[in-house]
Every structure is written in C-alpha cells, then in structure tokens.
Amino acid sequence: MASHEAGWAHADGALKGPSWLREPADPNALVRHLWSSTADKSDGVLSIGGVSLPDLVAAHGSPAYVLDELDFRSRARAFRDAFSAYDVYYAGKAFLSVAVARWVAEEGLSLDVCSGGELSVAQRAGFPMERVGFHGNNKSAAELRRALALGVGRIVVDSFHEIERLAALTAELDTTAHVMIRVTAGVEAHTHEYIATAHEDQKFGFSITSGDAFDAVRRVLAAPGLELLGLHSHIGSQIFDSSGFEVAARRVLALHARVSDELAVTMPEMDLGGGFGIAYTTQDDPSDPAQLATEMSKIVEHECRALGIAEPALSIEPGRAIVGPAMCTVYEVGTVKRVHLDGGAVRTYVSVDGGMSDNIRTALYDADYSCTTASRLSTAPPVLARVVGKHCEAGDIVVKDEFLPGDVAPGDLLAVPGTGAYCRSMASNYNHALRPPVIAVRDGVARVVVRRETEDDLLATDVGEL
Numbered sequence: 001m002a003s004h005e006a007g008w009a010h011a012d013g014a015l016k017g018p019s020w021l022r023e024p025a026d027p028n029a030l031v032r033h034l035w036s037s038t039a040d041k042s043d044g045v046l047s048i049g050g051v052s053l054p055d056l057v058a059a060h061g062s063p064a065y066v067l068d069e070l071d072f073r074s075r076a077r078a079f080r081d082a083f084s085a086y087d088v089y090y091a092g093k094a095f096l097s098v099a100v101a102r103w104v105a106e107e108g109l110s111l112d113v114c115s116g117g118e119l120s121v122a123q124r125a126g127f128p129m130e131r132v133g134f135h136g137n138n139k140s141a142a143e144l145r146r147a148l149a150l151g152v153g154r155i156v157v158d159s160f161h162e163i164e165r166l167a168a169l170t171a172e173l174d175t176t177a178h179v180m181i182r183v184t185a186g187v188e189a190h191t192h193e194y195i196a197t198a199h200e201d202q203k204f205g206f207s208i209t210s211g212d213a214f215d216a217v218r219r220v221l222a223a224p225g226l227e228l229l230g231l232h233s234h235i236g237s238q239i240f241d242s243s244g245f246e247v248a249a250r251r252v253l254a255l256h257a258r259v260s261d262e263l264a265v266t267m268p269e270m271d272l273g274g275g276f277g278i279a280y281t282t283q284d285d286p287s288d289p290a291q292l293a294t295e296m297s298k299i300v301e302h303e304c305r306a307l308g309i310a311e312p313a314l315s316i317e318p319g320r321a322i323v324g325p326a327m328c329t330v331y332e333v334g335t336v337k338r339v340h341l342d343g344g345a346v347r348t349y350v351s352v353d354g355g356m357s358d359n360i361r362t363a364l365y366d367a368d369y370s371c372t373t374a375s376r377l378s379t380a381p382p383v384l385a386r387v388v389g390k391h392c393e394a395g396d397i398v399v400k401d402e403f404l405p406g407d408v409a410p411g412d413l414l415a416v417p418g419t420g421a422y423c424r425s426m427a428s429n430y431n432h433a434l435r436p437p438v439i440a441v442r443d444g445v446a447r448v449v450v451r452r453e454t455e456d457d458l459l460a461t462d463v464g465e466l
C-alpha cells in the first residue's frame with residue numbers, strides 16, 4: 001500500500017487541542033456536570049457512591065466500569081416522572097445486566113430489547129414480560145418464537161418478511177402478537193451518520209414516503225394473529241436538537257391519521273424512540289427530561305389538534321440518557337510518552353490498561369470524551385494529553401484531548417465519565433482483552449454486578465484442534 005500524507009491523528013504545528021477545550025486553572029478539578037451525581041473529588045481522590053476509586057481498584061482490579069446506582073435510578077425516575085403520560089422503555093442496548101434490568105423494573109419503567117441475548121437477560125432478571133418491547137431489523141424465527149412464548153408486550157416489526165414470519169408463527173402457536181410498525185420518517189438527524197436512523201437510505205423501518213409504511217399497516221391488519229398497537233419512529237442517537245423529533249412526529253402522526261381516515265382503524269399507541277443526547281465534554285448541552293417532555297408533548301398535542309385526531313398513548317425509549325452519565329471507567333496509567341511532532345510541539349501520550357476493547361466509541365464515531373486523575377492531588381501545571389489504550393492499533397484512543405496534571409505517571413488512576421452507554425455493551429475481546437467488570441457503588445458499598453472476564457472465559461469457546 002502506498003504511503004500517504006499524515007491525517008487527522010497527526011498534529012499540525014503548535015498543539016492546541018480542539019477549540020472547545022479550555023485549559024483549566026486547576027487540572028485536578030472535576031467538571032461536575034459530566035459526572036454522576038455522587039462523584040466527589042474534594043480531596044483529590046475520586047469517589048463515586050461513597051467508594052474511593054483507589055480502594056475499588058485495589059479490591060477489584062483495573063480497568064473497571066463503575067456504576068453509580070443512585071444516579072442510574074434517579075435518571076430513570078426523572079424520565080418516568082417527566083413523561084408520566086408516556087410509557088418509558090429503557091433501551092437495554094445502551095447497557096443491560098440482570099441488576100440493571102431489576103432496577104429498571106423497580107423504578108417502574110418498561111424495557112426495550114433488540115436480540116435474543118437481551119431478552120435472556122430480561123428473563124433472568126424476572127422482568128415482567130408484558131412490559132418488554134422487542135426490536136430488531138432481522139429477528140430470527142427462533143427469537144420471535146421465544147418472544148411469543150414468553151408473552152412479550154410488543155414486537156416492533158421492521159420488514160415485510162418479518163410480518164409474514166410473525167403471522168405464520170402466531171397461527172402455528174395459536175397466539176396473538178401485539179405489534180408496532182417501525183417507520184422511517186425521512187429525517188436527517190444531526191448526529192454521526194452511523195447512529196442516525198430516520199433518513200431514507202438505511203436499513204431500519206418502512207419508509208413513509210414510498211408508501212411501504214402504509215402497506216405494512218394493511219398487511220398487519222390483514223393477519224389474524226397480529227394486533228396492531230401503532231407506529232414506531234426512532235430518528236437516531238445523541239441528538240440535542242428537538243427539531244428532528246418535531247419533523248418525525250409530524251410525519252408519523254400524519255400517517256397515523258391517514259390510517260384512521262382510509263382504513264377506519266384508530267391505532268391506540270405511538271412510540272417516538274430514544275436518542276436524547278448527554279454531555280460527554282463541555283461542548284455538549286443536553287436538555288433535562290422535564291424540558292424534553294414539555295417540548296415533545298407540545299409538538300404532539302399541536303399536531304394532533306391540527307390533524308383533528310385523538311392523541312395516541314405515547315411511549316419513548318431512552319437508553320444513553322439514563323445509563324450514560326451513571327457510569328465511568330477507571331483505568332491505571334502504564335506508560336507516559338512525550339512525542340515530538342513536526343513544528344516543535346510535543347504531545348503527551350498516556351497509555352492506560354484498556355482501550356478500544358472497552359470503549360470503541362472514540363474510534364468508531366470519532367466521539368469526544370474527557371477524563372480526570374482519580375488517585376491523587378497534583379500541584380503540576382496542566383498538560384494537553386491524549387489517553388490511549390493498549391491495543392495494537394494507532395486509532396486505539398480513549399480520550400483524544402484532555403488537560404491532565406503535567407506529572408501524570410505510571411500507577412496513577414484515570415477516570416473517564418459518561419461511559420455507561422454503548423461502552424460495556426459494545427466491548428470486545430480484541431487482542432484477547434478480558435472485558436472489565438461492572439461494579440455498582442452505593443452508600444459506600446461496591447458490588448460486582450458483571451464480573452471481570454477470565455482467560456478461562458476467553459478460551460471456553462476455543463475448542464482447539466479437532
């Protein structure tokens with residue numbers, strides 16, 4: 001392969017970092033709003049849920065995901081309370097474990113799963129199946145059969161093949177499936193291309209524009225074993241701007257009204273999906289659940305009035321906004337390297353004992369994160385650092401740019417906030433890394449809710465030579 005000019009990862013001239021990143025007066029200081037509610041660093045040592053991270057690492061090793069139980073529960077409750085007229089489904093794809101599924105049930109939320117694996121966690125947790133919604137653009141017949149046998153509350157169908165598959169299964173099992181239809185609202189959500197899901201050219205849902213969505217409604221209504229609950233729209237993830245939801249709601253409600261006009265069927269429900277953004281760094285400014293609820297209700301109320309239809313029972317599916325800020329990842333620094341760049345600048349590379357296997361989001365979505373030292377107070381001035389992992393790839397970056405104390409050294413602990421969503425759930429065994437544990441902390445007590453993988457776990461599927 002021909003060599004090419006240095007790309008984005010290579011600094012150009014003086015090292016400034018991105019324009020939104022400000023050099024802090026004190027690099028020890030915690031940027032409060034990026035952390036879960038019980039985070040405290042008043043003495044220079046970071047504690048979460050009353051547990052100091054050095055103590056947690058001494059007991060459970062590093063790296064580890066640290067889950068602030070009270071923070072998780074209060075975010076779940078905040079959505080539940082703010083959207084009291086809606087059913088709130090926690091999107092388990094963001095992060096799911098048996099303990100978390102139980103907290104979700106206890107806080108009165110429903111649960112969105114999108115695979116047989118997530119369904120099995122719900123089952124193990126004893127989650128009430130009538131409060132489970134089952135998503136996915138390619139659910140297998142076995143997954144659908146299992147969902148029907150367990151009595152899940154709703155199945156969100158995503159293709160004509162699935163409608164046929166489900167109709168055949170309900171006939172065979174002599175049962176009824178409660179169905180929502182995933183529609184594509186044709187919205188360009190302002191987020192990373194890979195996590196935007198309502199524009200036309202992608203795999204999810206039935207297009208409203210092409211007429212497929214209306215056709216899907218007709219086919220579901222014609223299938224004796226399928227009971228149509230309503231339409232479902234999810235426009236993408238990590239979205240801050242409510243105008244995307246507004247356009248989507250308008251288009252989905254217009255279809256809802258058309259079904260009632262032309263087919264004389266009033267669908268009782270509608271789901272507007274998840275996707276509410278959180279703050280990973282100081283450049284993000286998310287709305288709180290109460291603001292979101294007010295905005296969304298206003299949009300729906302206004303549209304329904306304009307269309308002259310009754311408001312369907314609404315539901316939403318937040319994942320990231322509940323679990324994202326509730327977790328952080330703690331790592332131990334292994335090496336620090338000062339790399340001299342063209343133009344005389346120096347970049348400080350801080351290598352930690354995890355990386356793209358426990359947080360793929362920086363490499364995959366060019367995501368920004370922040371971090372702080374967790375084990376000691378430093379008097380050194382700040383230095384712009386790049387926190388990298390231990391994998392065999394130059395793109396193995398955890399935090400692209402952050403100011404850390406200039407004396408950051410091997411043995412220091414670093415903690416990255418906002419890693420609750422799509423980090424453990426997207427973790428891999430790349431380079432045969434062992435996926436870190438999830439340790440729930442609350443009132444000074446640390447509890448392992450997902451244990452660290454072992455080499456035996458890794459090798460359990462390697463059957464050797466046969």
Ligand code: LLP
Binds near residue numbers: 093273274
């Ligand atoms: N409902 C549906 C149908 C979804 O597909 C998703 C996310 C959600 C709800 C929850 O979205 P949330 O509130 O968590 O944004 N791995 C990507 C995000 C993928 C989102 C997939 N679907 C990331 O790390 O940013």
